[in-house]
Each structure stands twice: as C-alpha cells, then as structure tokens.
Amino acid sequence: MDRELVKKLADVLKNRKLSDEIRIMEVCGTHTAEFFKTGVKDLFPENLTLIDGPGCPVCVTPNSYLDLAIEIAKKYNTILATFGDMIKVPSSYSSLAKEKADGMDIRIVYSPLDALRMAEENPGREVIFLSVGFETTAPSEAIIIMEAEKKGIKNFSVLSGNKLTPPAVDALLSADEVKIDGFIVPGHVSAIIGREPWDFIATKYNKPGTVAGFEAHDLITGVLSLIDLIEKKDIKITNEYKTVVKENGNPHALKIIDTVFERCSEVWRGLGELPGSGLRIREKFSMYDAKKKFPADPPPVKEHAGCRCGDLLRGIIIPPECPMFDKVCSPENAIGPCMVSSEGPCSAYYKYWKR
C-alpha cells in the first residue's frame, strides 16, 4: 500500500476518540510482535488497551512436551531438530539450550524439510522433529510426514505438539475471567481455516472480531474496524485480510492436515486440557509418531514458582504486570516461555516497550 496513505491511516487511528474504554485481544504471536515493531501500538488512542491471548505456539506448549522430548533424546540418543524458538524455553528441570551444552545432539532448523533432509543425511541416527505450532504450520508438518513415507525414510519422526486455536479462544471466553470487548483474529491461522470458524465468538459470546494481516496498514485497518464494530455493537466477525483469508480457508491445506493428523485432547499452558484442541498423528502414520516410536516416562512435571505465563496467555495480566518481568525474568534467564519465544508477549514487551 502507498506509504503516504498508510501515514494518513495512522493519523486517523492516533486521533480516534473512543466513547468508552475499549479492551481488545490479539490471538496471534506475530500480531503481538508486529503491533510493537510497526509502531502501531504506540499510536493507540488513550483508553484503547491491547491484551495478549493464547497466540504464541511455543508459549502455550506445556512443560511436559519439552520434558518428554528431552527424556526421549536421552533414552534413545536421538537427534532433536527444532526451530530456534524452542531452544531457550525452560522445561520442568532443564531446557534444550542446557541439554545442548551438556552434549545432547540438538540442531536448529529453519523448516521441517531441513529436519527430513537431516534424517536422510544421517542414516545411522534417529532424527525427531519438534513440531510445535498452530493451523498455520500444520500443513507443512503433515507434508514432511507424507514425504518421509513416500521416500521410505525410516529414521525420522515427529513429536507433535500442534494445536488448534479456536478451542483455546472458546475456553478463554467460556471462563469469563477478563473483560474483552473484541478480538483481532489471527491472519495466518485464518488463511488456513478461514473466517467462518471464528463466528462462534459473535454467536456464542456476543463479541465482535476482525481478521487482520500483519503490515502496518493491515493492523491499523483491523483495529479501526474493530473499534467501529464495538462502538456500534455490530456483533460479527469481519475480514480485513481478504487478499489472503477466504471464508472457508484453504481446502487443500485443510485436507493435507486431515490426511496426517486427527484431533485429540491437548494440554495448554494457562488453559489446561482442552478436548479437541490438539493434533496427533493418525495411526496410519504411527511409525513417524515419536510418542509411539520412542516410549518414555519423563519425571513428573514441575511448574516454575511465581511464573505467570499462564495468566498472561489468558489475558489476565500484561507482561509489565508480572512481578518478575524484567527483574527475575529476562531473555538471558527466562522463567517462562513468553520471555524467550520470538512470538511471546514478554519477549515483545522486553524488547520494544518504552520504559
């Protein structure tokens, strides 16, 4: 979009007078970071508050997932292939970074395909890909499993921690712990699942929402139209990211997900166990399911005393309201995942928040 036009839009947001205090939630870790990075958050009118929801896949992953990954790698001497984001996340007793320093074979990849390639290049070793993500990344995780089957690669498997976002938003709204006037609905997730699956926010909970993209103009347009919906009490889920998000998503991608994964009950940090919110690997592909291929019993899960990542991911607090933020908890010494994931709210506040 023309930059001069975006600047004009920015002025509209900056000068938008609100009739009452408005609290909106974003449910996407990329939105969390981009609101800061683009400077859009800095232009918010007074009385407009953005709260962070359960939109960062690494953050909502419970300690038990990493505990299991580490236990498997120890027991079976496997290679763990992971996105860099997971490296510094604390597990119950350790972290991938600490295990790597102690000699565990943990390698950072930039795409799931790199992990599969790693398995091909290391035929004598077992490679486990740590697959943590939402609907956005699930298709590419499914594709590598199909690819592994096609190529007959046997030393590759996936530890699925993949999750579906609408059940989390449903759980959050049904708990009714926090005042939310409307939602900035995730753009990337909706590109896969479509706008329609979010209608329950309006029909079941009587709140509006707007699907938004990630550039400055997307964010501004999204927020402005959400404010309008809230003020006019126009309760519906609109789509301001139509170039990318269709009503029913991307059927091809959904079919790929469905070929490899099936819904299961899954534990979310902060929200607990939510039925139908996880994606596990179907029986047909069980030889690529690290959970089945490498049975292991990690030690009991331990939460970190005082960590409020769970409250944060439910919108009960924002990062500076956590007593440990930027004091005990920092990127060098993170107590919880929200401080070290690149999509984590604490990481964004730590980096960009003016103080």
Next chain:
Amino acid sequence: MNNMKKILPGHGSGGKLMNDMISGMIKEILGKDSIQIDDSAVLDINSGKIAFTTDSYTVTPIFFPGGDIGKLAVNGTVNDLAVMGAVPKYLSCSLILEEGFDFDSFEKILISMKESAEAAGVKIVTGDTKVVPNGKGDKIYINTSGIGVFEKEVQRRNIQKGDKIIVSGTLGDHGITIMSLRNDLRFSSDLKSDCAPLNGMIRTVTGKYPGSIKFMRDATRGGLASVLNEITAGRDFSAGIIEDSVPVSEEVKGICSLLGLDPLYVANEGKVVIIAAPEDADGIVEVLKQNEYGKKSAIIGEIDSLYPGKVYIETFIGGKRLLPLMIEEQLPRIC
C-alpha cells in the same frame, strides 16, 4: 599450482615442511618483510601515541561473495584502527590451519590478504603459523593485530543533544550474505558482503571536519543497534533513528523478514557509524558519498533526551519502539 596439496601436521611443526611453506608460499605472496628471522618485527614509529588492536576471524564459509576470510582479517583490523582516528600502518598475521586444508584455498586467502593490505596501505610485518589436527579446527582461522599512528592529536568533543547519527551505507549486507550461504539455507541472491577498508574514507572526512566528528565505530557484530546502545548506555541522552532514513537493501530486507532477523542488528564489515555535530552533518555525508564505500551514506537520526540511556526507532507511520541491546549474536561465526 598446489593441486590436491593439503595442510599436514608437519606444516606447523617448526621443521622443514613448515619452513618451506613459509619461505616458499607465504613469503612469496605476503612479501619478504612479512617474515621475520627474529622473534619480533622492529618498526619505525614516530608518533607520541599509537593505536593497537587485535581481532580473530573464524567466519564460515571462508569464501563468500564480496570477500573471504583473508580480506576480512585485514579490513576488520584496519577499520578498528581507522575508527579511532588512527592511520593503520602495520599488521600481524597469525594463521591457525586445520590438517587437510587444501593449499589452493590457502593460497587464494593469502593473495587476498596481500591485495587487501595493499589497498588499505598497510604492511603485514610479522606472523605465526600453527596446524591443528583434522577435526580440531575448521579449515583456517586468522588472527590479525594492527598498529596505527595518530597524525595529529584527536580532540573528541562530548556527544550532546542535537548531534546527528550518520551511517556510511546499507546495513546488514555482510551478515545476510554469510547467512544465506550457510548450508542449511538455500537462498540465491545477488547480495554480497560489504567487506572493505574504511581508512581512506575516514581519513578524508576527519581531515575535513576534525572538530565535528564526536564518535566513530564500524558496525560489525551486533550491527547498528549495538553500536548505538554502547553510546547511550548509562548516559543522560537517547539515540533516536528514523526507520525511513536507514539504508537497507531490498534483498536484505526480504531475507531478514523471512528469517525473523532485524537488519539493524546484523553485522557489517564496511560501514562506519558517525556521531557528528549538527552543523556539519550534511557536509560529512557529502564527503562520505564521494567515496566508493560511502555512496549510500545518510543521516539516520539524532541524539535527544526522550528515553535516556536507550536507543529507539520511529517507524514510518510515526510510532516509536525501543531497540534494546541484543541478548546474543543472531548469527554465529559471522566474522
């Protein structure tokens, strides 16, 4: 030609094999003055004060578009001296070679060092060679130390509010070039490292505006944001930069957004950051622009008191956010 010839443990043994390599290849390429019979080089320096610096180079891969580890090892040390206001004169060159490293690559690197030293007007006057067993190093590591002299007393005025922040060209080229070459990433682009000697350009600009340049630093590891954080840490002023005025190439922008990197934190090997008095900032940029390594120089922001001790950026829509000190290097072994 050194077809198929490899570095052997004996090339670092102090015996004949090593002597032959030094007096044959190294001396031939770097020049007779680079090899000392004695344990030290004896240098003529007529200066009250000298600048002295050292740096080790471990970049991988060792050859990359725009340069190689040899060029980097000369220019990196030359630039560290130049930004202090010193005129680089002499370098040492210490080589750590891995057993099995091929002579052809080694020769190319030595030739590149020689050419870079000539281009920068410095002499390599002493050195050392060690060989480590196969698998205990990665082909070649180079350490260079450098001595520079001050032609005249450099007077640095204090940085104060209103001073301008200048960079000498596009940011992130070196780091992103290296990153895109790493085997786990398979990008293709026309991008190349900005690896270059900055002493000539810096000498011209300090000669013309001796009293107006308050601070200079080459923005290597950690990039521009790290340099600015060093300047503001613990001080009563902040550094504010304007997103739209920071030169970043389209390729670097594209790859950075793919990888989730910020070009303001990515290493450069041929860019200087200058803090200058406001009245001469435009003139300084004009002088920089006349140099082949400074064509895209620009004023990118200024020193103010909005967020004391911090660095911030104003995005193109007018919103502000902090640019904090980076916790750790985004890309390992970049130089």
